[in-house]
Amino acid sequence: MTSEAIQARLKQIVKPYVNNQENFENLTSESNFIDDLEINSANLVDIVLDVEDEFDIRIENDDMEIMTDVESTVGVIQKKLSAK
Amino acid sequence: MIGNDIVDLTKAKQETDIFRSRYLEKVCLPLEIRLVLAATDPVECFWRIWTMKESAYKAVQRQFNLKPIFNPSAFTCVFENSEVGTVYFRDQQLFTKTLRNEDFVYSEILDSEHTHRFFGADSDFLLQVKNELDLPLLPEFIKTGTGLPILKWADKTLPVSKTHHGIFQVFQY
Numbered sequence: 317m318t319s320e321a322i323q324a325r326l327k328q329i330v331k332p333y334v335n336n337q338e339n340f341e342n343l344t345s346e347s348n349f350i351d352d353l354e355i356n357s358a359n360l361v362d363i364v365l366d367v368e369d370e371f372d373i374r375i376e377n378d379d380m381e382i383m384t385d386v387e388s389t390v391g392v393i394q395k396k397l398s399a400k
Numbered sequence: 401m402i403g404n405d406i407v408d409l410t411k412a413k414q415e416t417d418i419f420r421s422r423y424l425e426k427v428c429l430p431l432e433i434r435l436v437l438a439a440t441d442p443v444e445c446f447w448r449i450w451t452m453k454e455s456a457y458k459a460v461q462r463q464f465n466l467k468p469i470f471n472p473s474a475f476t477c478v479f480e481n482s483e484v485g486t487v488y489f490r491d492q493q494l495f496t497k498t499l500r501n502e503d504f505v506y507s508e509i510l511d512s513e514h515t516h517r518f519f520g521a522d523s524d525f526l527l528q529v530k531n532e533l534d535l536p537l538l539p540e541f542i543k544t545g546t547g548l549p550i551l552k553w554a555d556k557t558l559p560v561s562k563t564h565h566g567i568f569q570v571f572q573y
Contacts, residue, residue: 361427378471380470384470
């Protein structure tokens with residue numbers, strides 16, 4: 317799966333947790349979940365769980381560590397998909 | 401070190417289901433999950449652990465200028481009594497104090513040099529600091545390289561930890 321395709325699916329996953337709609341509409345690979353999208357940190361856990369369900373992967377807590385922005389999260393998903 | 405974190409329990413109830421499958425495992429260690437499940441109020445107990453971890457994270461991030469990470473399970477919580485706890489992270493040991501009522505759970509790092517706490521809006525906080533320190537002008541907020549707040553006036557600075565959730569906002573300084 318291309319990183320563009322993963323990013324498009326990730327955008328739908330994060331949507332319900334976003335508190336800054338303007339930054340969400342202008343989402344880029346550099347968008348930070350907390351600083352730009354103003355997602356509550358407790359909902360980052362939900363995003364990780366939603367990503368696991370959507371892509372049918374399991375993310376260990378050490379991999380989760382860098383999932384604070386779009387680019388890093390897409391990278392973790394790609395890594396897990398290629399290991400399947 | 402400073403670091404604080406508040407959870408508005410009404411808002412948290414709307415936003416977060418801690419009993420969602422695998423949710424607790426992403427945040428807590430097995431011992432902490434046992435504490436939560438054995439507690440009289442598991443949700444409140446979970447938020448105590450969460451706010452302890454977040455406070456410790458903010459403190460070490462500021463102290464060691466760490467880039468942002470998201471790994472609550474890298475922080476180990478131990479309850480010393482109903483208020484005081486210990487958080488372990490790598491070779492660090494931090495003590496926390498937790499205040500709780502039916503509306504919120506609030507934790508902060510215990511540090512004898514940063515014992516001030518203010519509940520309220522930014523503007524009221526700046527006025528409070530101005531009055532406490534008898535400053536001629538209001539201090540202003542600036543940020544560290546990793547985005548954490550600092551108060552600045554004239555040639556002086558004061559580290560501040562700020563937490564906001566729902567209707568609550570708290571500063572530790």
